[in-house]
Amino acid sequence: xxxxRPGTPGPPPSSRPDPPDFPAFPRAxxxxxxxxxxxxxxxxxxxxxxxxxxxxxxxxxxxxxxxxAGKQIKDHTLRHLDRYLEQVEETVTAAGGTVHWAVDAEEAxxxxxxxxxxxxxxxxxxxxSMATQEIGLNEALEAEGIRAYETDLAELIVQLGKDRPSHxxxxxxxxxxxxxxxxxxxxxxKWGRPAPEGLTDRPAELAxxxxxxxxxxxxxxxxxxxxANFVVAETGTLVVVESExxxxxxxxxxxxxxxxxxxxxxxxxxxxxxxxxxxxxxxSTAERMNPYTSMWTGTTDGDGPSAFHLVLLDNGRTDTxxxxxxxQALRCIRCSACLNVCPVYERAGGHAxxxxxxxxxxxxLSPQLRGTASEIDASLPYASSLCGACYEVCPVAIxxxxxxxxxxxxxxxxxxxxxxxxxxxxxxxxxxxxxxAVMRAARWALARPGVLRGGQRFVSRTRRFHxxxxxxxxxxxxxxxxxxxxxxxxxxxxWQRTHGGKEGPR
Amino acid sequence: xxxxxxxxxxxxxxLADVPRDDRPYAQAVxxxxxxxxxxxxxxxxxxxxxxxxxxxRAVVHRCGAGExxxxxxxxxxxxxxxxxxxxxxxxxxxxxxxxxxxxxxxxESTPHELDRVDSVLxxCALAVAETGTIVLDGSPDQxxxxxxxxxxxxxxVVRVPDQVVxxxxxxxxxxxxxxxxxWISGPSATSDIELDRVEGVHGPRTLEVVLMSG
Ligand code: SF4
Numbered sequence: 001x002x003x004x005r006p007g008t009p010g011p012p013p014s015s016r017p018d019p020p021d022f023p024a025f026p027r028a029x030x031x032x033x034x035x036x037x038x039x040x041x042x043x044x045x046x047x048x049x050x051x052x053x054x055x056x057x058x059x060x061x062x063x064x065x066x067x068x069a070g071k072q073i074k075d076h077t078l079r080h081l082d083r084y085l086e087q088v089e090e091t092v093t094a095a096g097g098t099v100h101w102a103v104d105a106e107e108a109x110x111x112x113x114x115x116x117x118x119x120x121x122x123x124x125x126x127x128x129s130m131a132t133q134e135i136g137l138n139e140a141l142e143a144e145g146i147r148a149y150e151t152d153l154a155e156l157i158v159q160l161g162k163d164r165p166s167h168x169x170x171x172x173x174x175x176x177x178x179x180x181x182x183x184x185x186x187x188x189x190k191w192g193r194p195a196p197e198g199l200t201d202r203p204a205e206l207a208x209x210x211x212x213x214x215x216x217x218x219x220x221x222x223x224x225x226x227x228a229n230f231v232v233a234e235t236g237t238l239v240v241v242e243s244e245x246x247x248x249x250x251x252x253x254x255x256x257x258x259x260x261x262x263x264x265x266x267x268x269x270x271x272x273x274x275x276x277x278x279x280x281x282x283x284s285t286a287e288r289m290n291p292y293t294s295m296w297t298g299t300t301d302g303d304g305p306s307a308f309h310l311v312l313l314d315n316g317r318t319d320t321x322x323x324x325x326x327x328q329a330l331r332c333i334r335c336s337a338c339l340n341v342c343p344v345y346e347r348a349g350g351h352a353x354x355x356x357x358x359x360x361x362x363x364x365l366s367p368q369l370r371g372t373a374s375e376i377d378a379s380l381p382y383a384s385s386l387c388g389a390c391y392e393v394c395p396v397a398i399x400x401x402x403x404x405x406x407x408x409x410x411x412x413x414x415x416x417x418x419x420x421x422x423x424x425x426x427x428x429x430x431x432x433x434x435x436x437a438v439m440r441a442a443r444w445a446l447a448r449p450g451v452l453r454g455g456q457r458f459v460s461r462t463r464r465f466h467x468x469x470x471x472x473x474x475x476x477x478x479x480x481x482x483x484x485x486x487x488x489x490x491x492x493x494x495w496q497r498t499h500g501g502k503e504g505p506r
Numbered sequence: 507x508x509x510x511x512x513x514x515x516x517x518x519x520x521l522a523d524v525p526r527d528d529r530p531y532a533q534a535v536x537x538x539x540x541x542x543x544x545x546x547x548x549x550x551x552x553x554x555x556x557x558x559x560x561x562x563r564a565v566v567h568r569c570g571a572g573e574x575x576x577x578x579x580x581x582x583x584x585x586x587x588x589x590x591x592x593x594x595x596x597x598x599x600x601x602x603x604x605x606x607x608x609x610x611x612x613x614e615s616t617p618h619e620l621d622r623v624d625s626v627l628x629x630c631a632l633a634v635a636e637t638g639t640i641v642l643d644g645s646p647d648q649x650x651x652x653x654x655x656x657x658x659x660x661x662x663v664v665r666v667p668d669q670v671v672x673x674x675x676x677x678x679x680x681x682x683x684x685x686x687x688x689w690i691s692g693p694s695a696t697s698d699i700e701l702d703r704v705e706g707v708h709g710p711r712t713l714e715v716v717l718m719s720g
Contacts, residue, residue, distance in 0.1 A: 045701040065539035072535040079524055082517045089510075095684070101509030103516075153707060154698035170698055177699055203699040207707050214708065219617040235683040245655065245694035245709025252651040252686075253617050263513065268531055270683045274675035275539070285697055288558065289637035289674075292709060293689035294651075300686050302613045303650045314513045322520035421516040 024379040029348035038349050041176045046340045052286035053337060053393070059288070060278065069275045071397045074331035077233075077266050078321060084233040084266045085312065091236030095298025097308040102260075103421075104315050109140035111311055112225065112258055116146050119256050121222045127240065127250040128152035129227025130334055131260045131313055133165065133356040134369070137225070148225065149191075149217050151246035153210050160187040166350025166358060168336040169284050174349055177201040188213050214246065224250035224305065228261045229333065230276060231310075234269045237297045238310070241280060243290050251294050257305040262313050264330040276333060279395035283335035316369030322418035325406040329364045331396040338390035338400060344383055353380065360390035364403040371419050372411050378429055381407035542673035543636055551635045552666045552717060558638025562692030563705045564713045571720045574663070578627065579603035581661055581714055587624035591653045595646020596627065600663065611649040617656060625659040626710075631687075633664045633715075634677045638692065640664060640715060641677060643685040651686055660710040662690075666717045 057063050077084055089099045102108035116124055124141070126132065126148050138148040150159045157172035158165050161183045165171030172180070184195040184206065193213045199205060226247065230239040238259055240247045251257060267273065281290045299308050321327050339345050339359030350358035354376040355366040363384055367377045381404050390400040410417065414428040507515070527534070544554060556566045569577050582590060582604050589607040601608065609615075609623050629647035630640045640662050642648045654660050664670065671677050681687060694709030705711065 041700070049701050060543060062539040062543070065536075069535055069537055069539055076527075076531065076534045079521065079527060081521070082514050085514065085517065101513050103509050103512050107509060151708075152698070153696045157698070170701055172698060173701065180699060203702060203704040204706065206699055207696055207704050211707055215621070218708070219621055232683070237683050243694065244696045244698075244707035246707070248651065248655050248688065249708055252655065263517075270678065271675075272535075274678050277674050277678075285703075287562075287691070289634075289639050289689070289691040291562070291690065291692050291695045293687075295683075295687040295689075297684045297686075300644065303644055303686055304652075312513070314516065318513065318516035318520050321517065324523060327520075418520065421512070421519070 023354070024375045025348070025352055025354070025383040026379060028352035028354065028376075029344075029383070035349075037176070037179075038174050039347065041174055042346055042349055045170065045173050046346050049286055049340045053283060053340065056282040056286040056288065060282070063279075066275055066279050067395055067397055070279055070333075070395055071331060073267055073272050073275060074264075074396055075328075077268055078264065078327060078330055081263065081266070081321065084268060085263060087233040088231055088236065088266055088310075088312070091233065092231075092298060092308075092310050093236075095236045097236070097298040097310055100309060100311045102311055102313050102315070105135035108135050108260060108311055108313050108315065109137055112137060112260065113141055113144045113146065115256070115258055115309055116141065116223055117144065119223055121146075121256075123147045123149065123217075123221075124223040124225050124258075125149050125151050125217055125221040125250050125254065126155075126225045127227075127242065127247040128155050128171070129225070129260060130168065130356060131227045131262050132225065135260070135313065135315060137260065149214075151214050151218070151250060152242075153207065153244055153246075156210055156214070157183060160184065160191065164351055165356060167339060168334050168357070168359070168361075169339075170336075174351070177203060177206065180206055184209050184213075192216060214249075218246075218249040218253055221250070221254045223256045223258070224254035226250055226257065226259045228259050228265055229280065230273065231261055231266050232268075232270055232273065233266050235297055237270070237295050239273065240294045241277075241290050242292050242294075243285065245292055248292055248294055251296065252304045254305055256307045256309070258309045258311065260311045260313055262315075263317050264332075280333055280335055283333075283337040283393070283395040316371075318421060319371075319418040320365075320368040322423075323368065323406075326364065326368050326403050328398050329361070329368060329403060331398055332361055332365065333396060334361075335395055337393040337395065341389040341393050342384075343387065343389070344385060348383070353383065355380075360384060360400045361398070364398075364400055364407060367407055367411075371417075372407070372426070372429070378411050381411060540673075541675050544672055548667035548670070551670050551672055552719075555633055555635040555638060555664075555666075555670055556717060558635065559640075559692070559715050560638075562638055562695075564638070564692050564715050566715050566717065568717045568719070571718055574600055574716065574718055575603040577716060578661065581716075582606050582625055585625060585659055585712075587659065589623045589625070591620065591623050591626040591649070591657055593628055593647055593649030593653065596629065596649075597647065600627065611653045613650075617652065620652060620656040623657050625661065626653050626657045627661045627663070628654055629663050629665075630669065632669045632671055632677055632680055633666075634672075634674060635670055636673050639677070640690050641681065642688045642690065643681060644687075645685075651688055654688065654690075655709055658710055659712045659714075661714045661716065663716045663718055666719050 092099050100111045141148050154170050154172040167173040178201045181201040188195045195209045228238040229241045281287045342360050345359040353362040355362050357365045363380045367380050370377050372378045384404050386401045388401050411429050414426040417426050559566050589609050592608045593611050631643035633640045693705050693713040694707045695703050695705045696707045697703050
């Protein structure tokens with residue numbers, strides 16, 4: 001669906017951090033499901049990547065062991081997060097960087113805006129970062145008279161199209177090549193170098209147009225802004241995994257580099273990268289290795305930026321950490337594999353999730369980072385058929401269905417939670433929010449038997465991957481509870497068997 | 507309280523329910539994954555590297571040490587390169603057979619100046635066979651990170667079999683974390699248009715890897 005809004009050129013709302021702008025999931029999904037172009041684009045893209053991912057994962061015989069190690073590394077880090085945060089500050093500082101701490105989005109935005117202003121610059125180049133989208137950094141900088149240029153191809157498409165991202169890895173996944181060509185033709189000129197004459201919709205030509213358009217910005221850039229995939233506590237090293245080279249441009253050409261990183265991105269040791277550099281590329285782009293990975297430690301004399309700032313971002317992460325069941329969402333390495341296998345995402349599209357984190361991970365992360373007060377956040381835990389495909393592909397074994405069920409309980413029944421660092425007791429959501437959201441979501445899913453059928457069979461076939469309680473050192477996190485069991489025969493199959501497959505049209 | 511104190515206090519409160527765990531980190535994570543996936547010998551590893559590099563559209567050449575200057579001259583000539591960026595510690599003899607203009611890797615060069623250079627020639631820190639990756643670490647034969655980024659044509663020489671490791675875990679063991687590291691697997695690419703890989707966005711669109719033996 002084209003969500004292009006008329007408006008003046010200039011940094012558009014690539015992300016809106018405040019949830020009340022968004023309709024509840026079922027309503028948004030309903031609109032998306034009716035949009036044939038969007039569904040076609042999503043279906044094509046997610047099915048392509050699914051098959052490739054499976055092949056890339058099958059190439060490594062020790063995938064299960066890598067997945068378990070990744071999970072244990074992240075759990076250990078979260079359990080000792082205070083210690084590792086302090087260690088990061090020490091090692092980054094020792095390597096010539098400056099560390100800043102931001103409790104929420106507003107603080108982070110202020111820190112970054114002040115740092116940019118200190119350089120005297122009025123523009124920055126940005127490499128795609130979920131954290132800066134989450135805090136609405138571009139809008140905050142715009143309010144301070146600073147223009148932020150997105151340089152990732154998909155982010156550029158989103159920014160030029162005055163659109164919102166709809167996928168973690170491929171934020172413009174909802175756009176097909178024809179739409180991208182039209183956006184480039186009509187919008188590039190307003191931001192800098194216009195699209196070449198006679199631009200067609202061949203992907204190679206579109207990529208070339210982006211190369212030419214952005215190059216002038218890279219070459220003159222004095223300030224770069226990034227996120228990071230990993231921060232190594234032991235060495236103070238930051239890691240950015242990318243494909244296009246726009247990351248390398250932003251990380252090495254400017255004089256000042258500012259990296260905004262969620263506090264959950266830490267890994268304890270250098271060696272830990274051996275796990276994630278194997279699981280991340282295969283899970284996200286389905287490659288043995290992505291084209292470029294940059295690793296830097298503070299500043300290096302005569303090579304790259306002479307000033308480096310690391311902004312450590314909380315913004316709801318410690319609230320999430322306080323939830324015994326929900327904290328596992330902080331293991332996420334943002335690979336997007338769970339989006340690509342999700343039958344609900346495939347039909348609803350990323351925008352329906354009303355957050356920069358769409359898909360299954362968004363359904364458990366947004367309501368925890370932002371709380372469940374708004375209609376969209378209260379409805380997100382219902383944006384799932386609980387089929388379990390997301391859990392099975394997750395390279396850090398986040399049990400997304402378990403967290404969804406937990407969050408549904410919290411929305412419906414209320415109970416203890418942590419908001420803004422304080423313990424609170426949530427009241428059960430009133431009928432006019434949660435129940436309505438539930439009913440809409442249920443109606444939406446039940447009206448589409450294909451969603452449930454595809455999903456539920458899948459989980460049952462993969463039962464052997466679902467441990468009843470977590471083995472090894474990870475146990476302590478879940479020691480008091482058994483994980484929910486997966487029934488041997490899914491409801492749909494039972495119904496099919498006992499009722500002879502009589503059902504309405506798909 | 508400042509931001510740091512507030513965040514640390516929140517973390518500690520959030521973890522109040524978690525039982526203590528004072529095991530050393532080495533015992534906290536079970537690492538029963540493989541150190542390498544391929545148990546072939548050194549020569550076969552070089553083949554695997556070549557195969558995986560080519561799979562991601564790097565152009566692979568093989569030669570003996572004596573043939574290198576001729577090959578470099580040929581590659582630059584074929585490309586029509588008029589200038590080549592040269593890291594300070596590069597073995598001069600590699601360029602002995604070509605008179606293409608040398609541009610030194612200097613701190614005062616601007617990105618715009620580097621943008622006018624046609625090609626860059628570097629060595630590497632190591633190469634990873636299983637993933638088809640070369641890693642640069644800023645050593646004198648590789649230069650600043652930006653010189654292998656801005657020109658559109660990168661020729662990288664790997665000494666085989668010495669610089670080839672089988673796997674990612676073994677690569678990390680050999681690298682020095684404090685150095686600025688760039689892992690390169692094929693020319694720059696994007697999957698952003700309908701999730702199809704297209705080679706050639708911002709980094710060098712042509713990556714030629716020379717596997718030099720002896
Ligand atoms: S939840 Fe798991 S599968 Fe989904 S993006 Fe995060 S790491 Fe990837």
